[in-house]
Amino acid sequence: METVIATERLNKKFGEGDLQINALREVDLTIQRGEFTAIVGPSGSGKTTLLNILCGLDLPTSGEIRVSGKPLSSMNGTELSRFRRNHIGLVFQAYNLIPVLTVLENIEYVMLLQGISPRERKDRVRDFLGRIGLEGKEKRFPSELSGGQQQRVAIARAMVSEPDLILADEPTANLDSETGSQLLDMMRRFNREQKMTFIFSTHDPMIMERATRLITLTDGKIVQDERRE
Amino acid sequence: MFWKLAWRNLWRNRTRTLLSSFVIAFGLSALVFVDGLMEGMTVNMVRNATDTFLGHAQLHRQGFRDELDVKRTIADLDQRIASLEQHPDLERWSKRVLSQGMLASSAGAEPVLVIGVDPKRERDLSKFDEGIRDGNYLESASGNDMLVGSKLAEKLELQLGDRIVLTGIDADTQEMVQELFRLGGIFHMGTREMDEAMVLAPLQTLQKMLLLEEGVHEVAFRFSNLDRDGFPQTPVMLPVDDRKNKLQLWSELMPALNMMKEWSGVSMSIISIILFFIIGLGITNTLLMGLYERMFELGVIKSLGTTPWQATRLMFYEAACLGLVSVLFGIVLSILFTWIFATAGIDYTGIEFSGVTFQEKIYPALRWERLVQYPFWTFGFTMVASIYPSWKLFRMMPVEALRKRKF
Numbered sequence: 001m002e003t004v005i006a007t008e009r010l011n012k013k014f015g016e017g018d019l020q021i022n023a024l025r026e027v028d029l030t031i032q033r034g035e036f037t038a039i040v041g042p043s044g045s046g047k048t049t050l051l052n053i054l055c056g057l058d059l060p061t062s063g064e065i066r067v068s069g070k071p072l073s074s075m076n077g078t079e080l081s082r083f084r085r086n087h088i089g090l091v092f093q094a095y096n097l098i099p100v101l102t103v104l105e106n107i108e109y110v111m112l113l114q115g116i117s118p119r120e121r122k123d124r125v126r127d128f129l130g131r132i133g134l135e136g137k138e139k140r141f142p143s144e145l146s147g148g149q150q151q152r153v154a155i156a157r158a159m160v161s162e163p164d165l166i167l168a169d170e171p172t173a174n175l176d177s178e179t180g181s182q183l184l185d186m187m188r189r190f191n192r193e194q195k196m197t198f199i200f201s202t203h204d205p206m207i208m209e210r211a212t213r214l215i216t217l218t219d220g221k222i223v224q225d226e227r228r229e
Numbered sequence: 230m231f232w233k234l235a236w237r238n239l240w241r242n243r244t245r246t247l248l249s250s251f252v253i254a255f256g257l258s259a260l261v262f263v264d265g266l267m268e269g270m271t272v273n274m275v276r277n278a279t280d281t282f283l284g285h286a287q288l289h290r291q292g293f294r295d296e297l298d299v300k301r302t303i304a305d306l307d308q309r310i311a312s313l314e315q316h317p318d319l320e321r322w323s324k325r326v327l328s329q330g331m332l333a334s335s336a337g338a339e340p341v342l343v344i345g346v347d348p349k350r351e352r353d354l355s356k357f358d359e360g361i362r363d364g365n366y367l368e369s370a371s372g373n374d375m376l377v378g379s380k381l382a383e384k385l386e387l388q389l390g391d392r393i394v395l396t397g398i399d400a401d402t403q404e405m406v407q408e409l410f411r412l413g414g415i416f417h418m419g420t421r422e423m424d425e426a427m428v429l430a431p432l433q434t435l436q437k438m439l440l441l442e443e444g445v446h447e448v449a450f451r452f453s454n455l456d457r458d459g460f461p462q463t464p465v466m467l468p469v470d471d472r473k474n475k476l477q478l479w480s481e482l483m484p485a486l487n488m489m490k491e492w493s494g495v496s497m498s499i500i501s502i503i504l505f506f507i508i509g510l511g512i513t514n515t516l517l518m519g520l521y522e523r524m525f526e527l528g529v530i531k532s533l534g535t536t537p538w539q540a541t542r543l544m545f546y547e548a549a550c551l552g553l554v555s556v557l558f559g560i561v562l563s564i565l566f567t568w569i570f571a572t573a574g575i576d577y578t579g580i581e582f583s584g585v586t587f588q589e590k591i592y593p594a595l596r597w598e599r600l601v602q603y604p605f606w607t608f609g610f611t612m613v614a615s616i617y618p619s620w621k622l623f624r625m626m627p628v629e630a631l632r633k634r635k636f
Contacts (some may be wrong), residue, residue: 015624052628052631055532057532057627057628057631058628077536078536078537078538080533081531081534081535081536081537081539082536084532084533085533085534085535086534088534090259090532090533092529096525096526096529098234098526098529098530099241099526100234100237100241101230101233101234102235105230107230107234107535109230110533110534112230113533113534113535113539114534124512157533
């Protein structure tokens, strides 16, 4: 199995002195290609902090992290941006599409940063629009879509650039259960068909049911790591 | 895509963008208008000065203007006039005798500058004939009529036809000489210096009184085909071997006016810098407000893999879009403002400034090159003003920006 992510004694502290909070404590984690992992735990357990560190948005206080073999600690701001662009797909809870760009432009944004040719961008977008069931809506702006449709676009934006890893922070939190379930099925399908690696941070039982691996965080520590293939 | 993103971002807050754009455009049009007004004012002042009395150039004996020494008449007068008449753009000229003297009436005496003129030639060169308020303009180069300025007439309590005595110094013996004149007319030129202390007398009468024979102290010239600054396009000069006489253009004859003209350029530069600074602050404020409002969204954009430099480019593009829209709007406003006032004119008639009285309305003159220069600088300042917001965006940590809202 190919290792996509490996962390070693990852610690993250916020604040100083008496107000210091240990958001992550000695987190050792290895994620293999094709895993469909859910990180669960109560609010404040460090799930979002862990995701932020895994994608290079935040830096650990100590410890090492390698994504696809690359150590993140040695990268500067520009290198981290390029790293995220080429290796990570992000899905946010509130979709976070760029409101002034159309569906098509939102989906092709990361590919544009990657320097992919316009023709290939258009082909890939068209292909993805079919797969996420949004054909004919490519010229719509995010405000003209429902929450579920926006999250589909966000997922397409994360996946269309074919990243090594997709990090999704509570992707179903703002959706009704039916829409959430459909989206999860869609992501699980991509996971099975294309061996895409997913890590979710979630409270949602629907995600936990579908996850092939369930990691439980409490007070910044991994207290349980259950594989359920 | 970045251009598209920048353009659409700019119009997300339409009111704010339009207001900012209007401020920039208004500042730009104010600059172009003030520049046009100053240009129009300067052209007006130069034309007033040269048309009223000065002419575009004057010929004197070397040193005459220093002390108005009556002995210093122009050397080789006929040859000099003949050579200057060869100038392709010479329209007309007028010979003058100038002398300081004392003018006495039954009510008192006042020091004056008496100018002897040939009325026929002078009528075409200066505007004394148009300034006659009472009485008539001089009819011939001989005779004993005299024209007096309005304020001098008041001081000496003169009525038309009154007898007045001019006392001067003759050029031959340097003795005091007197001549009796009759007041033929009172002029009002609007310039204090002329109305209080200037009198016009027939040229030949004055030559005879001052024992000048055919000599004159001054020849004033008018030219056509002038450049924008009021100078003849073809250079006007004396033969190089003429060391006795001196030919001067209006800028040397009225250095204060010339200096004012030059300083108007400096003033415009200062006004421009102040206005550009204000415009710059406005733009910085607009872009910063946009930045803070969209902090979370920009955090998302950066988290998707937009490098700091690419994010900075986005901010520069937004500034460029704002600058471009504002500049185009400003050019239209500039043309509109200047056209309105250039058509209607601004009435400063009768106001004296730098020794020149405005005789007619000022018409702002639009210089087309300014519609390139000022917009160019405005656009440049817009880009400079975007450096700080761009730097803020460059330095912005995406994770910090994403914490601005729970996602």
